[in-house]
Amino acid sequence: MLDAFTEEQEAIRSFVERLTAKYDRRYWVERATKGESIDELWRELGRAGYLGVTVPEQYGGSGLSLRRLAILMEELAARGVLAGFLVISTAMGAIPIAKYGTEEQKRRYLPALANGSEKFCFAITEPDAGSNSFRIRTLARRDGDQYILSGQKAFITGVNDADHMMVVARTVSADEVTDKREGISLFIVDPKAQGIEKHQMDIRILMPERQFRVFFDGVHLPASSRLGEEGKGLKILFDALNPERITLGALLVGTGRYALGKAVEYAKTRTVFDVPIGAHQGLAHPMAVAKTQLELAALMTHRAAEVFDQGGEAGMYANMAKYAAAEAAIETVDLAMQVHGGSGFTGEVDLITLWPMVRLMRTAPVSREMVLNYIAEHTLGLPRSY
Template identity: 55%
Template sequence: MSFIETEERQALRAAVAGLGAKYGPSYYVAKAKNGGKTDELWTEAGRLGYLGVNVPEEYGGGGGGIGDLAAVCEELAAAGCPLLLMVVSPAICATIIARSGTEEQKKHWLPRFADGSVKMAFAITEPDAGSNSHRITTTARRDGDGWTLNGQKTFISGVDEADAVLFVGRSQDQKGSLRPSLFIVPTDAPGFTSTPIEMEIVSPEKQFICHLDDVRLPYDALVGDEDGGLLQLFAGLNPERIMATAMAAGIGRYALDKSIAYAKDRQVFKTPIGAHQGIAHPLAQAKIELELARLMGQKAAWLYDEGDDMGAGEAANMAKYAAGEAAVRVVDQAIQTHGGNGLTTEYGVGMLAGAVRLMRIAPVSREMILNFVAQHSLGLPKSY
C-alpha cells in the first residue's frame, strides 16, 4: 500500500471534482427541497463511467476497486453533491452480484450498474432487529420452482428511484436451518409496497418502510448459494462502510473549505477571524481528524481490493467510526465559525448537521463499531 494515490486515482478525483463543481450545492439543495432527484448528475456520472469504476471490465465497468468508487463518492460529496445511492447501488449491490451472482445475473445487472442506467436499493434493517442480522424475520419459503417472501424492512434508501431492491431474508438451507439469503425483488413486484418515512435531513434520497406480502419470485432471484449465509452478505457490508467513510469525509471537506474561506474573509476587529486561535485551532484540528479518517478509509479499501476480507472488516469499521466523528465535529465547527450565518440558508452549512449526524448512526452505529473493536480487535468478552 502506498500512502500516495496513483496518478490514475488522482486523475479520477480531479475529473469527478470537475463534474461535481458543474452541478454544485445549489443544484443538490434545490433538488432536495423541491422533492426532485439528482437524475442529471447520476446520468452524467454513469455516462462518464464514474459509477462503474469498480465493475469488472468484462461487464462494461472500469475494472477498478472499491477504492476507486470511494474516491468518486468522496469528490462528489466534497463538491456539495453527496449521493447516498452511491453507497448502496454500485457499492453494496453491484459488489455482491459481482462476487456471488450467477453468470446470468452478472450479465443482466452489472453493465447497467456500470453505466448508471439502473439503481438498486438494499434492504437489511428491520423494525425489531436493528443491527442484529440474526433476528431478521423476513422469510423466503421455497414455493414450487420459486420463492415466496414475507416481511418488513425499515430505513431503506431510495426505493422510489430504484428498479429493484436487494433484500436480506432468511431461507431454510439444506440442513433445515434458517440462514441469511439475498433476493433481488423488482419494485413493481405484486405484493411489494413501500411507505416514505418523514425525515429531518435535507437529501434528495428518501427513506422508506418496505412490505413484502406473499411476493412470488422465480428461483433465480436468489443471489449466491442458499447455504452462503453471512459470507455473501459481508461482501457488501464492508464496501458500505468504506463508502460511508468516503461520503462523511467528503462532506467534512466541503464544510471545512467553506469555513476556511469565511474565516479568511470575515473581519470583526480589523483582522480576519481566521487569524484568531479560537477559530484557527479548531479548524486545524478538524483538518487533522479528517485526514486521519481518510487514511484509514484508504487502508480499508486497499485491504478489501487485495482480498483481505478479515482485515478490511476491522479497518472499514474503524474508518467509518473515525469519519463519522470527524464529520460531526467539523460541521459543528463550521457552524460556529460562521456565527449566526452558520444557521442561514444562504451559507448552507447548518443543513449539513443532520446529514453528518446520521453518519454516527448508519450504516452501522458507533456503538456497534465499538462493540466490534472491543470483541474482535481487543479480544474482550462479547457484551451482547
C-alpha cells in the same frame, strides 16, 4: 487535500471538477429539497464510466475497484455533492453480484449498473430486529422452483427510484437454527412486484433520496433471484456492508473538507475585534484539529478500500474508517457552524443543511456503538456484552 496524489486520484479529481462545474452544490440542494433524484449527474457518471468502477470489464465495467469509487465519492462530497446512491447501488448492489452472482445474474444486472440505466437499493433493516440483523423476520420460504417472501423492512432508502432491491431475508427462521449466522439469504427483488407495498417515512434529512417502510405480503420470487448459496448469505452480506462503510467514510471525509473549506475562508475575512476571527486560537486550533482528523480518516478510508480490493479481511478497517470519518465530519460541520456565528444557521451559508446528514452517520448505517462493539470484540478480543 493530501499532497501525495496518485495519477489515478488526479484523474478522478479533475473529472469531478468538470462535472461539478455543471452539476454543482446548488443543483444538488435543489434536487434534495424536492426529493428528486440527481439523474443528469448520474447519467454523466455512467457515460464517463464511473458507475462501472465496481464492475468487471467483461460486464461493461472497468474492473472491481472500491478504491476508485471511494475517491470519486470523496471528491464529489468535497464539492458539496453527496452521491449516496453510489454507496447503495454501485457498492452494495454491484459488488455482491460481481463476486457471488451466477453468470446469468452478472449478465442481467452488471452492464445496466455500469452504464447507469438501472439502480439498486438495499433492504436489511427491520423495525423489530434493529441493529441485531440476525433476528430479522422477513422470511423467504422455498416453494418448488420459487420462494414466497413475507415480512417488512424499514428506512429503505430510494426504493421508489430503484429498479431492483437487494433484500436480506431468512430462509430458515432465527429460532430454528443452532448457529444464528446460518439461514440468511439475499434476493434480488423487483420493487414493483405484486405483494409489495411502500410507505414513505417522515425523515428530515436533506438528501435527494427518501426512506420507506416496505411490506412483503407473499411475494413470489423465482429461485434464480437468490444471490449465492441458500442460507449462506452472511459472507455476501459483509461484502456489501464493508464497502458501504468504506464509501460512506469517503463521503464523510469529502463533506468535512467542504465544510472546513467554508470555515477557513470565513475565518480569514470576518473581523469582529480588529483581527480576523481565524487569528484567535480558540477557533484556529479546533480547525487545525479538524483538518488533522479528516486527513487521518481519509488515510484509513483509502487503506480499507485497498484491503477490500486485495481480498483481505476488511472488517476492522471498514469499521475504523467509518467511525473515524463520521466523528471527524460531525466535529467539523459543528465547528464550521460555530466559526460562522449566527450565519452558520442560514440556508445561504449552507452548513446547517449538512448537519442532519453527517449526524445520521453516527447512527446509520451502523451505529457508533455497534462499530465500537465490533472493534472491541474482533480486534481487541474483548468479551462481548450482548
